[in-house]
Amino acid sequence: MGVVARKGMLVYKIYRALSYVVSPLLQIHLRWRKIRGLEHPTRLPERLGRPSLTRPPGPLLWFHAVSLGEGMAAIPVIKECVKWRPDLNILLTTTTMSAL
Numbered sequence: 001m002g003v004v005a006r007k008g009m010l011v012y013k014i015y016r017a018l019s020y021v022v023s024p025l026l027q028i029h030l031r032w033r034k035i036r037g038l039e040h041p042t043r044l045p046e047r048l049g050r051p052s053l054t055r056p057p058g059p060l061l062w063f064h065a066v067s068l069g070e071g072m073a074a075i076p077v078i079k080e081c082v083k084w085r086p087d088l089n090i091l092l093t094t095t096t097m098s099a100l
Contacts (some may be wrong), residue, residue: 060093
């Protein structure tokens with residue numbers, strides 16, 4: 001393994017160790033946001049990387065919009081993509097409650 005690969009592996013292991021330590025804190029933070037009404041109650045597992053629905057078969061095109069404005073801006077692009085490729089499954093994820 002080369003020097004660059006070893007350094008990359010070291011960075012990866014440090015990242016994984018930090019993620020492992022911080023993960024419980026993130027879960028507490030997300031639950032607190034749920035209590036305060038800042039998280040959608042049934043979509044909380046999605047914030048931890050667990051899907052809320054079963055993925056349909058076929059190609060998937062994933063859009064992520066942080067805000068309501070970005071979500072609205074993505075709609076014409078999504079419609080055009082579906083027009084060109086009706087076989088696509090579209091996934092639109094958002095960060096804020098207002099973008100739902």
